Amino acid sequence: MFGFGTPRRRRDIKRGKDIEITLEISLEEAIKGTERVIGLEKMVVCPRCQGTGAEPGSKIKECFSCRGTGQVQQIKRTIFGSFTRWTVCPECKGEGYIPEKPCNVCKGEGRIKEEVEMRIRIPRGVDTGQVIKLRGKGEAGRKGGKPGDLYVKILVKRHPLFERRGDDLYITLPISFSKAALGGQIEIPTLEGKRIFLKVPAGTDSGKVFRISGKGVPHFSGYGRGNLYVELIVKTPKHLTRKQRELLEQLRKEGI
Incomplete structure (x- = not known):
């Protein structure tokens, strides 16, 4: 007969499973931070037996099949001889003990499936x-085992105005021909409701990009913020009044 060692130390078979979810948030929420309340169906500790798997008042006894080891020896006979190996005890599922009277609610599992409300801070x-x-915050473990963890994968939705590249923000804004030629001041929209003004120098070309330092996305792992980049596109008027046309004709005569 060939053997395969002695019973191995039991791993943590009672630990609850990890849960992975994807959470979609807006760009505004990513910049400011937020808190979300979600409904999540998962295994929770049984309220009747408090996770023991036994009816209240009943005892938990050592498994008679494995004598508390959680493993049983199996013998397999082949043409080459008999082989023995240790496997998880089917009676106690590797735990080494069983309830004298299983809980009526969880049927001895120590946990039940339930939808819970969870608050997640982003x-x-x-x-x-x-x-x-x-x-x-994952699933509850079996019969008092450690709970698993909850992994929240973030998905930031695309924004109609701003484009995010790392911790920098980019926006494209139109300006009038007169403001590009003569210069002036324009207001820049922000995701936090704060007013930002940009001074446009006279003679600004279409496609010119301006950098506004420290007005991008806050750094996730430290202090400071990225930058905001503003691209200005000179807007060509399509519908002119008679007076506007006359003025442009005069400018053309001046070589502008």
Whole structure:
């Protein structure tokens, strides 16, 4: 007979499973940070037996099949001889003990499936693909085992005005021909409701990009912020009044 060693140390078979979810947030929420409340169906501790798997008042006893080891020896006979190996005890599922009287609610599992309300805090500066780990917020373990973890993968929705590149923001804005030629001041929209003004120098070409330092996305892992880049596109008027046409004709005669 050939043997395969002694019973191995039991791994943590009672630990609850990890849960992975994807959470979609807006660019505004990514910049400011936010808190979301979600409904999540998962295994939770049984309220009747408090996770023991046994009816209240009943005892938990050592498994008679494995004598508390959680493993049983199997013998397999072949033409080459008999082989023995250790496998998980089918009676106690590797735990080494069983309830004298299983819980009527969870049927001895120590947990039940239920939809719970969870509050998730999203720190500012997160970006698509980043994962937030919430320790112990996964599924409850079997019969008092440790709970799993919850992994929240972030997906930031595209914004109609702003484009995010790392921690920098980009926006394209139209300006009038007169403002590009003569210069002036324009207001820049922001995602936080704050007013920002940009001074446009006279003679600004279409496609000119201006950098506004520190007005981008907050750095996720530290202090400071990225930058805001503003591209100005000179808007060509399509419908002119008679007076506007006359003025442009005069400018053309002046070589402008």
